[in-house]
Amino acid sequence: MSKIRIATTSLAGCFGCHMSFLDMDERLVGLLEHVEFNRSPLTDIKHCGPCDIGLVEGGLCNAENVHVLREFRQQCKILIAVGACAINGGVPAMRNHYEVQECLEEAFLHGVGVDNPMIPSDPELPLLLSKVHPLHEVVRVDYYLPGCPPPGDAFFTILSDLLAGKEPSLPKAMLHYD
Amino acid sequence: MNIASSLPSGGDIHLLHRLRALQDRHQHIPPQTIAPLASELGLPVSQVEAVIDFYSFFHRSPRGHFDILFSNCTSCGDLVLMQQLCDLLGVVPGVTRADGLVSVDQTSCVGMCDQGAAALINGRTLTCLSAQQLPALAALIHAGTPLDEWPAEWFAVQDNIRQAALLLNDTLSSGDGLRAAVQAGAEQLLAELRQSSLRGRGGAGFNTSLKWQLCRAAPADTRYVVCNADEGEPGTFKDRVLLTRYAQQVFEGMALCAYAIGAQHGFLYLRGEYRYLLPQLEATLAEMRTANLLGENILQQPGFNFDISIVLGAGAYICGEESALLESLEQKRGVPRVRPPFPVTHGYLGQPTVVDNVETLLAATHIALHGGQWFRDHGTQDSSGTKILSVSGDCMAPGIYEFPFGISLQTLLAACGGQDAQAVQVGGPSGTLVSRAEFGRKLAFEDLATGGSIMIYGAQRDLLAVVRNFTHFFAHESCGFCTPCRVGTPLLRQYLDKIASGHGTAYDREEMARLGKLVKRRSHCGLGQTAANPLLDLLEKFPQVYAERLLHQDYEPFFDLDAALATTRTLTHRDDAEAHLS
Numbered sequence: 001m002s003k004i005r006i007a008t009t010s011l012a013g014c015f016g017c018h019m020s021f022l023d024m025d026e027r028l029v030g031l032l033e034h035v036e037f038n039r040s041p042l043t044d045i046k047h048c049g050p051c052d053i054g055l056v057e058g059g060l061c062n063a064e065n066v067h068v069l070r071e072f073r074q075q076c077k078i079l080i081a082v083g084a085c086a087i088n089g090g091v092p093a094m095r096n097h098y099e100v101q102e103c104l105e106e107a108f109l110h111g112v113g114v115d116n117p118m119i120p121s122d123p124e125l126p127l128l129l130s131k132v133h134p135l136h137e138v139v140r141v142d143y144y145l146p147g148c149p150p151p152g153d154a155f156f157t158i159l160s161d162l163l164a165g166k167e168p169s170l171p172k173a174m175l176h177y178d
Numbered sequence: 179m180n181i182a183s184s185l186p187s188g189g190d191i192h193l194l195h196r197l198r199a200l201q202d203r204h205q206h207i208p209p210q211t212i213a214p215l216a217s218e219l220g221l222p223v224s225q226v227e228a229v230i231d232f233y234s235f236f237h238r239s240p241r242g243h244f245d246i247l248f249s250n251c252t253s254c255g256d257l258v259l260m261q262q263l264c265d266l267l268g269v270v271p272g273v274t275r276a277d278g279l280v281s282v283d284q285t286s287c288v289g290m291c292d293q294g295a296a297a298l299i300n301g302r303t304l305t306c307l308s309a310q311q312l313p314a315l316a317a318l319i320h321a322g323t324p325l326d327e328w329p330a331e332w333f334a335v336q337d338n339i340r341q342a343a344l345l346l347n348d349t350l351s352s353g354d355g356l357r358a359a360v361q362a363g364a365e366q367l368l369a370e371l372r373q374s375s376l377r378g379r380g381g382a383g384f385n386t387s388l389k390w391q392l393c394r395a396a397p398a399d400t401r402y403v404v405c406n407a408d409e410g411e412p413g414t415f416k417d418r419v420l421l422t423r424y425a426q427q428v429f430e431g432m433a434l435c436a437y438a439i440g441a442q443h444g445f446l447y448l449r450g451e452y453r454y455l456l457p458q459l460e461a462t463l464a465e466m467r468t469a470n471l472l473g474e475n476i477l478q479q480p481g482f483n484f485d486i487s488i489v490l491g492a493g494a495y496i497c498g499e500e501s502a503l504l505e506s507l508e509q510k511r512g513v514p515r516v517r518p519p520f521p522v523t524h525g526y527l528g529q530p531t532v533v534d535n536v537e538t539l540l541a542a543t544h545i546a547l548h549g550g551q552w553f554r555d556h557g558t559q560d561s562s563g564t565k566i567l568s569v570s571g572d573c574m575a576p577g578i579y580e581f582p583f584g585i586s587l588q589t590l591l592a593a594c595g596g597q598d599a600q601a602v603q604v605g606g607p608s609g610t611l612v613s614r615a616e617f618g619r620k621l622a623f624e625d626l627a628t629g630g631s632i633m634i635y636g637a638q639r640d641l642l643a644v645v646r647n648f649t650h651f652f653a654h655e656s657c658g659f660c661t662p663c664r665v666g667t668p669l670l671r672q673y674l675d676k677i678a679s680g681h682g683t684a685y686d687r688e689e690m691a692r693l694g695k696l697v698k699r700r701s702h703c704g705l706g707q708t709a710a711n712p713l714l715d716l717l718e719k720f721p722q723v724y725a726e727r728l729l730h731q732d733y734e735p736f737f738d739l740d741a742a743l744a745t746t747r748t749l750t751h752r753d754d755a756e757a758h759l760s
Contacts (some may be wrong), residue, residue, distance in 0.1 A: 025226050045297060062290045063743060066759055088665060121750035127757055129742040137736035 004050040006094025006164060007076060008040040011065040012092040013058025013133060015041070016149045017083040021055070031156075034163055039144075048075040052164060055145075059085045060093050060133045064126035076095040078162065081135045084148040093132040100130045143168055147176040181370045188725030193219055193229055193509035194492050194580055197236050202300070205240040206276075209290070221592055225510060231659075232491030232511040234285065235301075235450050242274050242281035244319045247298045251287030251412045252647050253570035253633055254294030259307055260284065266316040281321050286495055286651055287412035288451045291570030291576045291633070292338045300325060301453045304321055304332055327395075333348065337419045337730060340578030341593060343545055343565045344556060345537075346580045348424065353471050354435070355430050355543035360477050364438050368394075371438075371542065375562040379537035379607060380406060382496075383561075394439040396530035397714035403435045403444035403484075403659025404533040406503055410449055410495035411606035412651060413631035417536040419578050421455055422447075425462045429486055431539025433471060435532050436484040436544050444486040445526070447503050450493050458486055492624040495655040499703055500533040502657065513659045514703035537566055537630070561622040565630065569594045571602075572636030588617045589625065596634040599719070601641060606631035607648035608708035611641075611715035642723050645712040646674045652709035663706030666697035683729050691717055 010018060017039060024031065037045040048054070054076030060066055073079055084090040095103050095113040135141050145158055154174040162169040196215055200207050207230050220313040228697045248260040266283050272519050274281040287301060290296035295307040302325060310532045311332070318328055318522065324371055339346055361369040362509070371387035378384045392399060405428060409417040420428060432444045448455065463486055466472045474481040486692035489507055491497050498508045501515035504526050524533020534542075541563060553563045563584035567590065570576045574595025581590065587604070591597050602612045605628035612619065619626050635644060654668040694710030701707050716723055739759040747757050 063756065063759055066739060101749060104746070104749060107216075119749050121751065121752055123754050123756055125744045127746040127750065127752065130743065130745050133737070136689070138739065140733045164392075177665075 003036040004034055004053065005038050005049075006035050006053045006055065006159075007011070007038040007039070007048045007051045007072060008042070008055040009043065009048075009057070009068055009072065009156055011056060011058035011068060011086070012061035013083065013085045015057070017051055017055075017057035017086075017147075018042075020043065020147075020149035024156050025152065030087050031159065035159070048072055051076045053159070054079045055082050055140060056080065056086055056135055057082045059089045059092055060129060062128050062140060064127075065097065066138060067101050069135060070137055078142045079135075079139065080145055080158065081141045081142045082145045083150055084146065085144040086135050087144050087146055089132045091156075093134075096131045098130050103162075104128070145170075150174070150176070190257075191219065192489055193221065193226065194233070194490060194506070195234075197226075197230060197243065198490065201236055205243065205245065206237040209238075219509075221509065228511050229509065232494065233450075233491075236492060237579050240274060240278060242279055243322075245278045245300055246280070246282045247285035248282070248562070249286070249288040249290065249294065249295070249296045250284040250647065250651075251291060252635075252644050253413055253576075254287060254289075255284075255286065255293035256295035256298040256307065258313065259295050259309060260297075262309060263316060266312055278303050279322070283748040285451075286410065286655060287414075289409055289415040289418050289449070289566065290335065291413050291415055293336055294570075297458055298451065300620070302333055303335060303451070303454055305335055320448045324357070329346070330516040333454070335418070335422070337422060339419065340575050341579040341581065343580040343582065344553070345424075345540055345566065346578070350427055350544065350547060352466075353430065353469060353477070355427070355499075355546035356433055356471055357477060359377070359434050359437055359546040360479055360482070362580075364394075366700075367434065367438050367546055370550040373644065374541075374545045374553040375550075376538065376541055376545060377623060378535055378659075379507065379565070379629065380535035381411075381609075381627060383623040383627060383706065386534065389522055389532055389534070390435060390438050393530045393532045398530050399437050400443075400527075401436075401441040402438070402526040402529060402531040402540075403432045403441045404500075404503065404521075404531055405446045405536055405539055406498065406500060406533055407431050407446065407536050408447050408449045408454070408491050408498040409452075409504055409536070409630050410498045411608065411629055411657075412607045412648070413568060413570055413603065413633040414629060415568045415570075416463060416578055416630045418452055418686065420514050420536050420540055420566070421459065425455075425459055426466065427543040427656075428536050428539050429462065429466060431534075431542040432486055433476065433484050435534065435539065437482060437531060439530070440443050441532075442483050442485075443526050444484065445507055446486060446488045447497070447507060448488055448490050450491045450499075453490060456488065456490065457674050458510060463488075486593065494496070494657075495656045496703075496705055499705065502543075502703070503533065504531065511657070513657050514705075516702075532571075535629070545601065549710075558622050559621070560624040563626070565621060565629070567621070567632050569596070569628045569632045569634070571632075571634035572596060572599060572639065573634045581621070583622045584618055586618050587612060590621065590632065591617065591634070594634070596636075598636055599634045600637045601635045603631070603633040603635070603644070603648075603651040603712070604628050605634070607651055607712055608704065609711070611645075611719060613711060616719075625671055641716060641720055642727065646671075646678050646714045649674050649709070650713040652705065656705060656709070660702035660706065661699075662697050662700035663702065663709065666693060666701070666706065667709050669693055670713060672695065672736065674713060676734075677724060680727055681734050681736075682724075682727060683731055685733055687717070687728065725757055 039045045158168045176178040216226045249255040269275045293305040297304045376386040474483045496502045497512040502512040521531045526568040567579045604626045653671040656663045656667045658664045
């Protein structure tokens with residue numbers, strides 16, 4: 001039987017969820033007998049091929065995040081929003097209390113120690129969205145794995161359930177909303 | 179008038195009243211007044227700050243000298259009028275005009291559902307507002323005319339009692355109930371109350387005699403009686419009328435409770451929207467003191483000492499929840515407590531406390547005089563007596579109706595001229611949406627329980643707009659303590675807004691329903707546990723209301739992605755392909 005293909009990415013997040021993913025520790029070895037990784041910081045594959053499961057950490061703060069998320073949605077049969085930022089916007093969404101113009105001006109024009117003040121306009125840089133958004137506001141999301149970050153046990157449980165062909169179900173102790 | 183003068187001994191002054199005075203004087207709470215106030219009241223600065231931010235009627239930045247709050251209730255609200263007035267005054271809702279003269283904003287239901295459109299201006303209630311009146315109103319504001327010189331009829335509040343029965347056909351003289359109780363003794367009073375099977379009128383329907391008995395039995399030196407007059411459920415206004423017409427009997431009910439449980443002090447927690455009732459309520463208390471119905475050795479009973487203070491809320495629906503109300507009485511944010519322990523053993527200041535609805539206490543006064551059986555003879559097996567209903571919305575005669583428990587909704591609709599309704603919201607937004615097919619259901623704790631709110635919706639009403647209004651209400655009134663409610667209610671609001679604006683899909687509807695069930699199941703208190711009821715009821719009983727708004731596609735984003743890049747496109751002077759999202 002061919003292996004289950006998994007892709008992972010971090011959008012407007014801190015990679016903390018990925019670190020927590022690695023907290024599955026030695027269970028990763030067993031897991032790798034059943035799964036292989038496609039696009040992921042763990043493989044450095046740049047674009048997502050057809051996959052069974054996509055794990056997306058972080059919310060959407062810029063245009064590139066939107067492109068990556070759409071690619072994941074297109075390629076992954078099951079898309080999981082991982083962690084507080086993917087589900088609710090999280091820490092990056094704290095900027096939502098301000099206008100994006102205020103944020104850029106503070107960072108690049110008026111901030112302490114700014115040299116040669118100008119708002120960067122290089123086409124290589126993705127433009128910021130006016131607000132930070134959770135994933136489900138731009139694509140359909142199949143499952144949500146809450147936590148900041150979700151514990152390694154929660155990753156293991158949700159993946160084990162999916163590998164077993166079951167509807168994922170996390171015990172209360174693994175659900176952390178803040 | 180000094181609101182604080184009637185508070186407990188020791189020059190004790192309530193934080194909410196002090197903040198209200200500051201708000202009145204400065205149109206906001208000036209930052210430099212906070213630390214001195216905290217120190218004077220012996221409270222942490224953080225507590226004062228938290229209270230300022232919690233209650234809607236306190237502000238950090240100045241409101242206008244004329245501060246107008248339009249009700250946004252589906253019965254007494256009219257936001258079209260609000261916008262018209264804003265246009266006349268050259269002001270944007272929620273933003274104080276640059277010259278500081280005026281500000282206009284929305285507020286939750288102000289309890290004038292039988293005489294809308296309604297608004298508060300500097301805390302005073304404007305009723306029966308009409309578009310014709312607005313130019314004159316705007317002119318008075320522009321002229322800076324003090325409210326006392328405005329047409330008095332603009333502030334007139336009618337009682338609109340349409341149907342009176344046991345309690346409203348008042349034959350009691352002042353002190354009758356208390357005299358009867360004192361003659362018979364506390365045990366007998368509790369026995370009559372038990373016989374009456376009176377259940378709490380706020381909506382939950384807990385057995386009143388059991389509540390009093392539990393409080394009486396709780397070991398403590400000090401006990402309290404609290405009358406919950408924080409009538410915040412949209413569509414409810416019966417307590418407003420009871421406190422206008424029958425305040426003496428309500429206070430007497432509190433004294434009866436004090437007599438039964440051995441309390442020496444009571445509080446009437448009055449919602450801030452009913453501030454205009456304060457002078458007459460204080461006058462009633464003064465008369466009762468003179469008549470020895472309050473004070474020391476009441477009715478010459480040695481050791482029967484009891485008095486009542488009034489505490490005025492400041493715009494927080496959640497304070498109608500009894501443990502949040504107690505927190506508010508204790509000068510804190512109105513965050514519901516973890517229960518158990520219940521207030522009957524651990525209430526105000528941790529002491530055994532009875533918290534009863536206005537109508538419950540009024541009924542207790544009547545029962546003390548007429549006996550339990552007199553009350554028990556009315557209503558149904560599980561719901562004895564009568565219920566005082568606040569009827570509003572699309573009917574001929576909105577107002578107060580008193581009926582025995584057990585009448586059908588159809589009977590009530592016939593009485594008020596609302597037979598053509600397509601739906602009725604029974605019990606306010608936290609209650610039940612009832613469709614035409616169910617109009618034969620009975621108003622009683624065992625079927626359609628209600629604290630008294632009956633909102634009628636005629637055929638021309640958009641029920642999705644109604645449910646959206648309720649969902650916005652809950653998101654606004656969530657106290658923020660627990661995550662399922664704090665986060666969940668705004669998400670529900672977002673789904674409904676999306677569907678109402680024609681951008682929703684079947685997926686959104688399913689996600690909304692799933693989330694609604696989660697918010698119900700996981701929330702800390704009744705607010706979150708009921709916040710999803712309106713949208714779930716609508717889904718169950720009027721599925722076509724959603725279906726006809728949905729897009730027939732798999733998914734639709736919540737916002738316009740390309741428009742979300744507009745600001746940064748401008749700031750960076752970019753217009754290349756990468757600067758756009760399709």
